[in-house]
Amino acid sequence: MERRELLRHVGAAGAVGAASALLGPLPASAATPVATPFDLHFSVAHKFRPFDLVAPRFVQYDSAVDRPTSTLVTLVGTGARPRAPFASVLVEVVGVDGPGAVVAGLAGGGTSVLGVVDPAAGRASIEVTAGGATTVVASAPVQVRGAFRVGVVVNENAVTVLVDTTGTGTGWQPVVTARDAVRALVDLRVPAVLGALEYAYGGRGDGSVRLGRVRAGYFGQAGVRDPHVVQHADGRPFTRGGKLYLTMTNAGLGFFQQAHWAVWTLDLADPTKLEQVAVLFFERDGVVLGDHAGHIVYDDRTGRFILLMSSWGDFDFRGVHIRHATTTADVLRGVHVLRTERVPLPTAVSSWDPALTRIDGRWHLAFVESEAQQPAFVFHPALAVGPRGADYAESLELVGADRTVDQTEGTIIQRVGRDWYVFASDGDAREYPVYDLSMRKLGTLDAPYGTNIPHPVLLPVGREWWLLTFDGTQYAEPVLGYGGHGDFIVMRHRPQR
Incomplete structure (x- = not known):
C-alpha cells in the first residue's frame, strides 16, 4: 500500500x-x-x-569489547541504557542444544520487555514483566537451527523480534511484533520507566545456549x-x-x-x-x-x-x-x-x-x-x-x-x-x-x-x-x-x- x-x-x-x-x-x-x-x-x-537495526555510530554495548560471551542460562545486564525508546539488541547465536531459548531486550528493577526465540519449540514470543507478573503478549512460529541471529527492536512501545538465518547479518526478517499489548502493561516512553531499564540478553531453559557477539544501541x-x-x-x-x-x-x-x-x-x-x-x-x-x-x-x-x-x-x-x-x-x-x-x-x-x-x-x-x-x-x-x-x-x-x-x-x-x-x-x-x-x-x-x-x-x-x-x-x-x-x-x- x-x-x-x-x-x-x-x-x-x-x-x-x-x-x-x-x-x-x-x-x-x-x-x-x-x-x-x-x-x-x-x-x-x-x-x-x-x-540498520543498530545505527553504526550509536552502538552502546558490544560484547566483543565489554564482555566475552559464551554459554548462558541467565539474563545478563549490560549497564547501558537508551535515552529514548528506540533501541535494539542483536545476538549472534552459535547454537542451542536441548530445551533452551535465546532472550534479549530491556530489563531492570523488576520490569522487562523481552523477545524470546525457542528453537526446540519453534516459537518466537514477546513477553512483558511488570508489577510482579509476566505476560506473553504475542507469539509466532519460527524455524531456526544451528547458528543464527536474533534481533529485538523497540520502537516507541512497539517490540519486534527478528531472526537472520543467513549468517551474514543482512537477512533480517521480522517474526512477531506487538505494540498495544505492550503499552497496556508498560509505557516505555515515560522517562522514569525507561531510565530503569538496561539492554539485556542471555539464555533460558535446561539446555545449552551458546552465544557469540552481542551488540546493543539505538535503532537505526x-x-x-x-x-x-x-x-x-x-x-x-x-x-x-x-x-x-x-x-x-x-x-x-x-x-x-x-x-x-x-x-x-x-x-x-x-x-x-x-x-x-x-x-x-x-x-x-x-x-x-x-x-x-x-x-x-x-x-x-x-x-x-x-x-x-x-x-x-x-x-x-x-x-x-x-x-x-x-x-x-x-x-x-x-x-x-x-x-x-x-x-x-x-x-x-x-x-x-x-x-x-x-x-x-x-x-x-x-x-x-x-x-x-x-x-x-x-x-x-x-x-x-x-x-x-x-x-x-x-x-x-x-x-x-x-x-x-x-x-x-x-x-x-x-x-x-x-x-x-x-x-x-x-x-x-x-x-x-x-x-x-x-x-x-x-x-x-x-x-x-x-x-x-x-x-x-x-x-x-x-x-x-x-x-x-x-x-x-x-x-x-x-x-x-x-x-x-x-x-x-x-x-x-x-x-x-
Missing part, C-alpha cells in the same frame, strides 16, 4: 558528480543556465536503501523518508568537510509512531555514501517521542539551531501539529532529547512538513495544512510569513495556500536563479507543483515521480542541481504493516541539448 492510498482510506478503516563543496543558490548566469525551476530536467542517478532505520537539507537561515545548505547535512525520518518497524528523526551526512563526492551522525528525540507531555518530518536551520546571527518537527510521534488520527525548539548545542552529532513547544501557526487545522527560510529580513515558513484525518486525510501546501525583524515563530500570517489539491505535502523553500519558490509533492496528480511566494502555482518540475508522496528537495551542488527524495518501497509489510519505507533517491539535472 502506498501512503497516498493509506492516507485516503486508513481513517475509514480504523486505523551524483564529483563536487567537493556545496555552493549557495546559483545565479542565473551559471555555466549551465538555470533561470527558473522549469529549466531543470531531472533523472534518477542513484537509488538505494539504508537499513528500516528505510528513510522526508529528507530536508539542514541550512543556514538565508537558505545556504549547511556543509562541513565536503559533506551535506540533512535530516530524514528513519522508518521504524511499523506505523508513524515507530519512526524517529535523525541527522545524516551525504558525501558530495559520492552521493551513495550516507552516514547517520545524530539522533533526535523530543520530550513533551511527560513522554519521550520520535517526532519527525521537520527542518533544522542554523541562525548565524544568534548562533543557535532552530528545529521544527511534526508531531507524528504520538499520532492517533486526532490531529498533527508543528512543534519547535532552539538550542546552541550541536544537534548535528550525538544523541539529543529536546523539549519542544507548539508553533503558533496561522491555521486552525492540522499541520506538518515545516520548511523555514529568512528571505529579505522576513521569516518564511511553508507547511502543510490538513483539515481532516478521518474518515480520510485531506492536506495541501501553505505559506506563512512574519514581519520584518520578528523571530521565526512570531506574528506569522498566512499569505497563501493551494486548496485546489488535497493530497499534497513535502513543502520545500528554495531559490532557483534570482527568485524564491515553494515546492511540494502532489500524490494525486503525481507531480511536483511549483509556487511563488504568494502560493500562486506556476507549473511543475520536470522530474520522475515515484511511489508514495516523494518530497522534492532541490539543491545546487557546485554547478549542478540535485533533487533528493524517497519512495514508498516497504519493508516486511505483511508482518509489520504500513510504515517501513522507503528507498533514498538522488536525481540530477540533465541539461537538454
